[in-house]
Amino acid sequence: MDAISLKAGSLSRLLGQWRGADSADAAYRLLARALRLLILDGRVGLGVRLPGERELAEVLGVSRTTLTAAYGQLRDEGYLLSRRGSGSVTHLPGGRAAAGEIADIGEGDSFIDWTAAALPAPAGLWQAYEEALRRLPAWLSGIGYEALGLPELREAIAHDYARRGCPTRPEQIIVTSGAQNGLTLALRALTGPGDRVAVDHPTYHNALGAILRNSCQPVPISLPETGWDLEAMEAIFRQTGPRLAYLLPDFHNPTGRLMDAASRQALVAIAARTRTPLLIDETMAGTGFGSPMPAPVAAHDPEGHLVLSLGSVAKRHWGGLRVGWIRASEQRIAELGRLRAILDMATPVLEQLAVTVLFERESGMGDRPAMLRARCEKLIALLGEALPHWRVPMPEGGLALWAELPHPEASALAAMAQTLGLRVAPGPRFAADGGFERFLRLPFTLPEPDLARAVERLAQAEARLHRRPFRDSESPLRLIEAERVI
């Protein structure tokens, strides 16, 4: 594929205050350092063509000489490759790390597994199953295969969209066996081998895995400090012509950010202008801290011709309840129903009845938002004490923090933590092509005593790492690679 070009304006926004407070250092070295961090963090993807020197110098307000020197240093260090006729393209010294596959958790030991952003079942779930069991006999005389889902559940999901500001007919809904199953189904329907799929960067690692295993190529769109850079997104859509864009506007995993209403509208307009179907993952929609939610992205494309919405009850109720859905046009839903037969036939009837009950009962999220906010604040406080030099912004929702380390050493830190009985997901797990080495995803879903112990071990790991830099020969990195992250 041709390199994606990053516009000078977008890069400038990503760079932010690159000069920092102490400008004792030469400008070119400061600029090179800031660019290097963007590449290491994955905020500028690999294989991306940086703007021309003259153009960028102008936007940044520095001399052409400064820029030439900065690019030159990055080239010497292996962070930029010069290609004849295609300018300077980003690169990692020593090659690129592949987006890892995610393995299962080893059996019980004294480890703290801090990789799962998932909660135990809430009160009332058992009762929902009990009520579902009462309704089951009506279905036992049938053969049990409902490719599109039980009519009453499709109705309930459609009603929930309407309640959230997005009028929906039941015919626009297919029930899936969770959101990951829905993602697989949508990828099967919309993409073929070799197709490009645009993704937020960082993004949900199991989505990256599904895209890669579907023989597609992820096209990363870097997230800026806050929100989304829609200008860059449109440029990348135009440059790469992805078959599909997979985006997480509802408490983005792993950063926890929420796309505002105006951006949602603008996003759908971009999709329409560039004819790029959007697969909007709303799995995290139910994990807010109580602030009002903007309407679903599909509200700006109510017929669902361009916007496919992917939902699930795993995060707002329980992961052991494997029910999700896709909302799209009726025609698309019928197509997905046909494909369904060769993927997994249907979703279990009793599970669907239980989720129907949960939708009927739902009158808001109860005390869940307050509980999530409290746990989140608690973890931030614990980290502020034990690791005050880390930057841990308060997310707008979700189940995890996206912690920023002062040094690009997340993988080494995770490996060291493993030797201290702590599993944690380093930033590169959320990267299409390496990077994010200055980030860790830290779920706040563990019980508070476990959170305290986990933070303690993490601080210990950092101290050891800095006392005695981690050497590959003693590294349990393969173990880390074999971990499962939820």
Added chain:
Amino acid sequence: MDAISLKAGSLSRLLGQWRGADSADAAYRLLARALRLLILDGRVGLGVRLPGERELAEVLGVSRTTLTAAYGQLRDEGYLLSRRGSGSVTHLPGGRAAAGEIADIGEGDSFIDWTAAALPAPAGLWQAYEEALRRLPAWLSGIGYEALGLPELREAIAHDYARRGCPTRPEQIIVTSGAQNGLTLALRALTGPGDRVAVDHPTYHNALGAILRNSCQPVPISLPETGWDLEAMEAIFRQTGPRLAYLLPDFHNPTGRLMDAASRQALVAIAARTRTPLLIDETMAGTGFGSPMPAPVAAHDPEGHLVLSLGSVAKRHWGGLRVGWIRASEQRIAELGRLRAILDMATPVLEQLAVTVLFERESGMGDRPAMLRARCEKLIALLGEALPHWRVPMPEGGLALWAELPHPEASALAAMAQTLGLRVAPGPRFAADGGFERFLRLPFTLPEPDLARAVERLAQAEARLHRRPFRDSESPLRLIEAERVI
């Protein structure tokens, strides 16, 4: 791909008594007719290279002239293509029909849907769910994701294999969301785009769909009159080097045949000699009529290095209970567990608990085998009365008959039946590349009064078809194509 060569011995076995009782017709015309039927029925696949004239003449005991004339007629009619240096290759006049995708059933009308080989839930299923609900609280404090399945269910499945003569450790089992989900998972793990997958021919249509949608190429292995032609299978394995063979030795779908113990042993030996992994679909294993079952194919490869077994409770209990499994080597199971995260994460906890209860309670199949045999015999009797000129052999098990028509008109007949309010699955649904036009799959799972009405409509459809041959212009063939078959 190079054409597959059919050996003279195999073709001779497929031809059987090709001369028939009345040998008034010239031998070459009888032979041409028999070969044409094999091609139309899909028992000899398309693109297959027939044996040389001299060799086949010798095996059949006919003159070289007879053989040259027979091949010549087939060439004139478009059933054979001559390729320089590669002999005579089978073909269909007017191109090949693609293996259709299967759609969902239209909403309730007065149609009889005779496409689903599936039963309502048996007695005791509700009670199993009730008991599962009692066991659920132990799991509600966890996050609910069990990529490999609940330990007690893996144990119960392993125990069931041991009981059936195939010692198995729980670590050799992964629980899936039904057999179709297991098939998708296995294809993801073992194959890549463009790989060949050998299949029985005919075979289960949703397996064909999964293989095609996984960008793989099915390699059909024709089934002889009875049993399996293992000699032909080995030759095809050697010629085409498939990445995997997907086979249905337990009450094969759609023909209902059962592979005997000696053939199972020989099959595994062939797999070992040709290094072809076997994916053995045991979905139908619980649908026998009461005769003793040979041990699972995996009994001849207990460690599961070459044999992957695919099971499900859909047919022996209920399709609305979406639980299946794969048995293989521990290493393979761990690999499948890793891949699982990007396909559908895990199987619902409550479903797994219900199946655990069913395994614990199972003391044989109760009166199910006798009920299935009675329904099967009833349908054969009904067909014998209404359509005495059809050939309807008694299967050894399964949920459907594989009825043989006197003329290659199954698709037209199914289309005509549709106009009379009957949906039925014509033979080509079970073909990799067209063919089986003389076959219909007729499930005996409908209640007896429905079976009688269905047979009546089918006979009516045939009468109309012969009175006034079906014309494409009035054909609801597209509707037929959009049907779902289970």
